[in-house]
Amino acid sequence: MNGRKEHNGGGSLHNIILVVLDGLGDRPCGELGGKTPLQAAFRPNLNSLMRNGQGGLLSPIAPGIRAGSDTSHLSLLGYDPQKFYTGRGPFEAMGLGMEVRGGDIAFRANFGTRDASGIITDRRAGRLSLGNDELARSLNMEIDGVRFMVKEGVEHRAALVMRGEGLSDKITDSDPHETGRAPHDVAPLSSEAEFTAKVLNKFLRVSRKVLDEHPVNVQRRKNGKPQGNELLLRGPGMVPKLTSFEEQHGMRAACVSAIPMISGIGGLLGMAVVKPEGATGTLESNFVSKLKEAARLSREYDFVLVNVKATDVAGHDGDALAKKNAIERIDEALGEMIRSLASETVLAVTGDHATPCSLKDHSGDPVPVVFSAPGILPDAAIFFDEFSAAAGMWRIRGLDVMNILKQMAGRSEKYGA
Amino acid sequence: MNGRKEHNGGGSLHNIILVVLDGLGDRPCGELGGKTPLQAAFRPNLNSLMRNGQGGLLSPIAPGIRAGSDTSHLSLLGYDPQKFYTGRGPFEAMGLGMEVRGGDIAFRANFGTRDASGIITDRRAGRLSLGNDELARSLNMEIDGVRFMVKEGVEHRAALVMRGEGLSDKITDSDPHETGRAPHDVAPLSSEAEFTAKVLNKFLRVSRKVLDEHPVNVQRRKNGKPQGNELLLRGPGMVPKLTSFEEQHGMRAACVSAIPMISGIGGLLGMAVVKPEGATGTLESNFVSKLKEAARLSREYDFVLVNVKATDVAGHDGDALAKKNAIERIDEALGEMIRSLASETVLAVTGDHATPCSLKDHSGDPVPVVFSAPGILPDAAIFFDEFSAAAGMWRIRGLDVMNILKQMAGRSEKYGA
Numbered sequence: 122m123n124g125r126k127e128h129n130g131g132g133s134l135h136n137i138i139l140v141v142l143d144g145l146g147d148r149p150c151g152e153l154g155g156k157t158p159l160q161a162a163f164r165p166n167l168n169s170l171m172r173n174g175q176g177g178l179l180s181p182i183a184p185g186i187r188a189g190s191d192t193s194h195l196s197l198l199g200y201d202p203q204k205f206y207t208g209r210g211p212f213e214a215m216g217l218g219m220e221v222r223g224g225d226i227a228f229r230a231n232f233g234t235r236d237a238s239g240i241i242t243d244r245r246a247g248r249l250s251l252g253n254d255e256l257a258r259s260l261n262m263e264i265d266g267v268r269f270m271v272k273e274g275v276e277h278r279a280a281l282v283m284r285g286e287g288l289s290d291k292i293t294d295s296d297p298h299e300t301g302r303a304p305h306d307v308a309p310l311s312s313e314a315e316f317t318a319k320v321l322n323k324f325l326r327v328s329r330k331v332l333d334e335h336p337v338n339v340q341r342r343k344n345g346k347p348q349g350n351e352l353l354l355r356g357p358g359m360v361p362k363l364t365s366f367e368e369q370h371g372m373r374a375a376c377v378s379a380i381p382m383i384s385g386i387g388g389l390l391g392m393a394v395v396k397p398e399g400a401t402g403t404l405e406s407n408f409v410s411k412l413k414e415a416a417r418l419s420r421e422y423d424f425v426l427v428n429v430k431a432t433d434v435a436g437h438d439g440d441a442l443a444k445k446n447a448i449e450r451i452d453e454a455l456g457e458m459i460r461s462l463a464s465e466t467v468l469a470v471t472g473d474h475a476t477p478c479s480l481k482d483h484s485g486d487p488v489p490v491v492f493s494a495p496g497i498l499p500d501a502a503i504f505f506d507e508f509s510a511a512a513g514m515w516r517i518r519g520l521d522v523m524n525i526l527k528q529m530a531g532r533s534e535k536y537g538a
Numbered sequence: 539m540n541g542r543k544e545h546n547g548g549g550s551l552h553n554i555i556l557v558v559l560d561g562l563g564d565r566p567c568g569e570l571g572g573k574t575p576l577q578a579a580f581r582p583n584l585n586s587l588m589r590n591g592q593g594g595l596l597s598p599i600a601p602g603i604r605a606g607s608d609t610s611h612l613s614l615l616g617y618d619p620q621k622f623y624t625g626r627g628p629f630e631a632m633g634l635g636m637e638v639r640g641g642d643i644a645f646r647a648n649f650g651t652r653d654a655s656g657i658i659t660d661r662r663a664g665r666l667s668l669g670n671d672e673l674a675r676s677l678n679m680e681i682d683g684v685r686f687m688v689k690e691g692v693e694h695r696a697a698l699v700m701r702g703e704g705l706s707d708k709i710t711d712s713d714p715h716e717t718g719r720a721p722h723d724v725a726p727l728s729s730e731a732e733f734t735a736k737v738l739n740k741f742l743r744v745s746r747k748v749l750d751e752h753p754v755n756v757q758r759r760k761n762g763k764p765q766g767n768e769l770l771l772r773g774p775g776m777v778p779k780l781t782s783f784e785e786q787h788g789m790r791a792a793c794v795s796a797i798p799m800i801s802g803i804g805g806l807l808g809m810a811v812v813k814p815e816g817a818t819g820t821l822e823s824n825f826v827s828k829l830k831e832a833a834r835l836s837r838e839y840d841f842v843l844v845n846v847k848a849t850d851v852a853g854h855d856g857d858a859l860a861k862k863n864a865i866e867r868i869d870e871a872l873g874e875m876i877r878s879l880a881s882e883t884v885l886a887v888t889g890d891h892a893t894p895c896s897l898k899d900h901s902g903d904p905v906p907v908v909f910s911a912p913g914i915l916p917d918a919a920i921f922f923d924e925f926s927a928a929a930g931m932w933r934i935r936g937l938d939v940m941n942i943l944k945q946m947a948g949r950s951e952k953y954g955a
Contacts, residue, residue, distance in 0.1 A: 148915050157915060182953055184934050185941030189954020202954070209955050216955070382955075479913050483952055485945030486914070487931070511917050511931040 135495065135530040137372070137424045137467045138415055138458075139522070141197060142451065143190060143380075144433025146475025146488035146507055150441035158435070158444035158478070159489070159506040166456035167448075167491070167505035170470060174493035176502035177515025179522070180485075181474050187485040188519075190433070193473035194386050196519025198426065199370060200363060207290065208358030214280040215385025217272045223362030223389070226288045226317065230271070230279040231296065232256060232349030235329070239303045244296070245277040246349035252337035253277070256349050259335055260328050265320045271352065281354060283321065289314035289359070295325060296353035304351055321354075328352055365391035370523060371532065372423035377415050379406060383428045393422065402430040404447055408454035416461045423532075428473075436476025444478060467494040467530040469522065470505070490515060490522070494529035552912065552947040554789070554841045554884045555832055555875075556939070558614060559868060560607060560797075561850025563892025563905035563924055567858035575852070575861035575895070576906070576923040583873035584908070584922035587887060591910035593919035594932025596939070597902075598891050604902040605936075607850070610890035611803050613936025615843065616787060617780060624707065625775030631697040632802025634689045640779030640806070643705045643734065647688070647696040648713065649673060649766030652746070656720045661713070662694040663766035669754035670694070673766050676752055677745050682737045688769065698771060700738065706731035706776070712742060713770035721768055738771075745769055782808035787940060788949065789840035794832050796823060800845045810839065819847040821864055825871035833878045840949075845890075853893025861895060884911040884947040886939065887922070907932060907939070911946035 147157040154161070180186065181193035182202065191212040192202040206212075210227035221227060232253060234243035249256075253273040260271040260281075267285035274280065291310040297303065304325070309318040332338060332350040341348045366374045369390075376387025376394050379402035387394045397414035399407025408429065415427045429451055435444035459468070472488035489510035491502075502513030517525070527533045564574040571578070597603065598610035599619065608629040609619040623629075627644035638644060649670060651660035670690040677688040677698075684702035691697065708727040714720065721742070726735040749755060749767040758765045783791045786807075793804025793811050796819035804811045814831040816824030825846060832844045846868055852861035872887070879885070889905035906927035908919075919930030934942070944950045 148913050178931055183941065184932070184938040185943070185945045185950070187945055187950045187952045189952055192954030206954065212955060477913075480948075485941065485950055507915055508917065516933045 133465070134532055135465045135467045136419045136422070136463065137526050137530050138419050138427065138462070138469075139197065139425070139526065140412075140415070140427045140429065140455070140468070140470045141194070142432045142448075142470065142472050143428055143430045144436040144474060144476030144483065145472025146477070146484070146486050147436065147441070147444065148475075148477040148479050148484070148486065150478050152441045153445060157507050158441050158448055160508065162445045162448040162452065164448060164452040164505060166452045166459060167470065168503065170468070170491045170493050171505040171510070171513070172503045173499055174491050175497060175500045175515060176489065176491045176505065176510050176513030177517065178487040178510050178513075179471050179490040179515070179517050179519065180487045181519040183518055184487065185485045187483050188474040189483065190473050191382060191386065193519055194383055194428070197471075197473065197522050198366065198386070198390065199520065199523035201520060205361040205363060207361050208356055210280070210356045210358035211360040212382055212385070214272070214282050215389070216382035217274050217280050218381040218385075219270060219272050219280060219282055220388065221282055221360045221385065222284065223360050224288070225360040226283040226290050226357055227360060228281045228354040229356040230281050231353045232277045232279060233351045233353045234347035234349070235304065235351040241297060241300050241302060241304060241351060241353070243347045244300060244353060247347040248276040249341070249347070249349045250276050253279070253349065255337050256332060256335060259331050260352065262324070262327065264323050264327070267320050269324050277349065279352070281352065283317070287316055289317045290357045292318050292321065292357055294355040294357075296355040298355070304353060307354070325352070360389070363389055366424070367391060370424065370527065374424040374426065375418045375422040376426045377411060377418065378426075378428040379411075380428055380430050387426065392426070402434075404431045404434055404443055406431055408451050409457055412454045412458035413461065416458045419466055420463060432472070433476050436478055437481055439478045439481040441478040465495045467492070467526055469493070469526055471522070490517070492525060492529060497529060550882070551949055552882045552884045553836045553839070553880065554943050554947050555836050555844065555879070555886075556614065556842070556943065557829070557832070557844045557846070557872070557885070557887045558611070558890050559849045559865075559887065560845055560847045560890055561853040561893030561900065562889025563894070563901070563903050564853065564858075564861065565892075565894040565896050565901070565903065567895050569858045570862060574924050575858050575865055577925065579862045579865040579869065581865060581869040581922060583869045583876060584887065585920065587885070587908045587910050588922040588927070588930070589920045590916055591908050592914060592917045592932060593906065593908040593922065593927050593930030594934060595904040595927050595930075596888050596907040596932070596934050596936065597904045598936040600935055601904065602902040604900050605891040606900065607890050608799060608803065610936055611800055611845070614888075614890065614939050615783065615803070615807065616937065616940035618937060622778040622780060624778050625773055627697070627773045627775035628777040629799055629802070630691075631689070631699050632806070633799035634691050634697050635798040636687060636689050636697060636699055637805065638699055638777045638802065639701065640777050641705070642777040643700040643707050643774055644777060645698045645771040646773040647698050648770045649694045649696060650768045650770045651764035651766070652721065652768040658714060658717050658719060658721060658768060658770070660764045661717060661770060664764040665693040666758070666763070666766045667693050670696070670766065672754050673749060673752060676748050677769065679741070679744065681740050681744070684737050686741050694766065696769070698769065700734070704733055706734045707774045709735050709738065709774055711772040711774075713772040715772070721770060724771070742769070777806070780806055783841070784808060787841065787944065791841040791843065792835040792839040793843045794828060794835065795843075795845040796828075797845055797847050804843065809843070819851075821848045821851055821860055823848055825868050826874055829871045829875035830878065833875045836883055837880060849889070850893050853895055854898055856895045856898040858895040882912045884909070884943055886910070886943055888939070907934070909942060909946060914946060
């Protein structure tokens with residue numbers, strides 16, 4: 122499975138599973154008597170990992186930085202977001218399930234309403250929802266050798282991806298960012314972007330005609346509803362050209378995720394992307410099937426990333442009890458997974474950021490992390506939660522995780538002699 | 539008071555107070571039975587903060603680096619000294635209370651003694667003290683559009699600030715750094731500094747004449763004392779052009795300090811600089827008035843920095859008992875401050891470096907830090923001192939402090955989605 126020479130003085134190479142419980146970290150919750158959902162949860166398997174392994178606190182980017190899932194997963198996989206995170210456009214597009222490639226230009230987009238005089242009267246087209254997929258599809262076209270791909274998101278939201286030679290993301294928004302004004306022509310911010318701006322303005326002119334005549338908008342006009350007849354573009358970014366995970370780390374890798382953005386990052390890194398049956402990215406997701414699939418894949422691949430989204434969903438909902446319950450079900454599924462692993466598998470469990478129920482959003486708090494690997498020295502931490510993890514030996518950043526995992530798996534090159 | 543949009547999912551924005559106890563950290567002191575002054579001090583308020591908050595150890599720059607107050611305060615305020623610290627000249631000038639601006643060129647200076655043949659016979663002019671202010675004042679002049687400002691320090695010490703268009707700090711010292719030699723003409727180290735060197739050499743020629751004829755020196759000649767008739771320049775640096783604190787962090791800020799250098803940094807960052815009545819920067823300083831003023835300002839400003847110098851003074855004096863007593867009085871004043879704070883204020887207390895009494899100088903030891911904020915999870919640390927803080931969750935650098943404070947105050951931008 123792995124063609125590279127053995128490291129660590131010829132010791133055996135172990136395979137690795139990295140389980141990321143999305144938005145795992147939390148703060149004291151009133152409903153849980155001042156405990157965090159992790160502290161309140163029955164979590165024998167997570168605690169057993171901590172008792173027998175090494176733990177600590179992880180800042181996904183750096184202490185205090187409020188990470189997004191995109192920047193955090195890049196870090197956890199060993200790709201410095203300060204170098205490779207090119208803005209939200211590309212990751213939003215991936216989040217909508219668009220298959221993007223290094224060099225593509227991606228925008229966040231809204232369907233907005235443009236009146237007869239060309240003025241934007243509603244930047245969200247009345248939050249149109251029905252038919253947004255048809256509107257998006259109608260804008261897929263090719264102009265001057267550049268492919269334009271649009272995909273709808275929730276309500277008026279969408280993303281645009283441009284693919285072709287010689288494109289640049291050094292261009293302005295078409296979104297005027299307020300009503301009562303006409304959409305802007307996009308403008309190049311440097312000479313290398315002149316072609317991009319020109320072809321994109323052509324696309325916008327064509328798209329206005331297509332959208333004005335689209336049956337969905339004809340119907341909305343009839344019903345007196347705001348049309349979705351202007352694609353407002355903002356936040357352009359070039360999809361980063363990333364070294365494949367295999368080239369970067371010397372491991373063939375799989376990504377188990379029900380979340381398009383995480384799957385998108387996996388795809389961009391050349392990982393095998395797997396969405397197991399019943400894995401939905403919701404609180405009702407089938408954690409057992411997801412983690413069992415990870416165990417199965419860990420015999421076939423050197424490295425497996427698993428993202429479990431339910432914890433983040435509960436955090437954004439501010440539902441501490443649901444988060445606690447999700448953790449208990451994940452813990453049970455983790456137990457099943459661990460029992461089916463090859464005995465020498467290296468395993469880490471952590472979060473990509475905290476999503477405290479009290480905030481209903483990401484915070485910059487550190488998250489607990491645990492490493493389990495054959496032969497390592499356990500530390501003093503014996504429970505897996507935000508408080509107890511501080512008794513562990515590690516205070517690390519997301520970018521440290523792959524280095525620690527690889528050395529525990531006997532897969533590190535020596536730095537020096 | 540704060541015009542920016544609210545972060546953390548619309549949670550409320552809290553105001554922040556950062557209390558820096560200068561030179562706080564210490565090592566075991568014989569006079570205190572082997573305890574540090576912090577360990578020996580009755581400090582119920584600091585301990586209460588630690589018990590209810592999050593703590594740990596802070597390396598102002600990086601582990602083991604012996605920080606100055608200047609580099610440390612830059613770090614603590616979120617400005618990387620590796621990028622912005624341009625040498626001692628500018629900060630010495632600020633330390634003497636000179637108002638400097640980004641782009642000014644500042645030197646450390648000595649009044650030295652030049653004999654009739656032009657040779658430096660004493661680099662410190664017999665540590666002249668009386669009249670050094672008059673000598674300094676006599677050198678304020680304008681040449682070729684460049685303003686020269688000189689201010690005296692302790693004994694023979696002084697600083698020179700040059701202000702004008704097109705100046706550069708890429709020039710050599712005029713100080714020969716040993717007696718028995720003539721002062722150097724300053725020389726440009728790059729072509730951009732040619733004008734600076736030329737106008738500065740002009741200034742030095744004029745200044746020799748002014749100083750030779752100055753009544754203070756005439757009198758010293760009469761009394762057979764070494765004259766202060768040569769301004770010896772070394773350590774040039776351009777005052778850094780720093781993004782204002784408000785632009786950098788999105789907070790209107792005040793700086794409470796009795797120390798010119800700290801006030802100078804605050805001024806350079808556009809903070810409102812306040813020196814409360816009775817605040818002297820000495821062991822006899824009025825801590826209550828200083829910290830009460832900080833509490834008052836925290837209702838008017840989003841962020842308040844307070845520097846308390848007494849701990850550093852006692853450390854430099856090697857007086858462990860005085861340091862312990864200062865800490866006890868500061869703790870009492872902190873208690874009064876805390877009682878008068880808005881309930882949701884975010885508060886951190888730390889040092890800018892250690893000044894162990896056994897060394898009478900700064901060391902590279904880490905210093906304890908504590909964060910208190912609404913809704914955060916307390917950690918295992920329950921006492922505020924160099925030993926006990928290690929039970930806390932944090933191991934951080936100065937540059938992390940603002941990120942942690944802002945996220946606790948609900949004032950962080952998310953990095954990613």
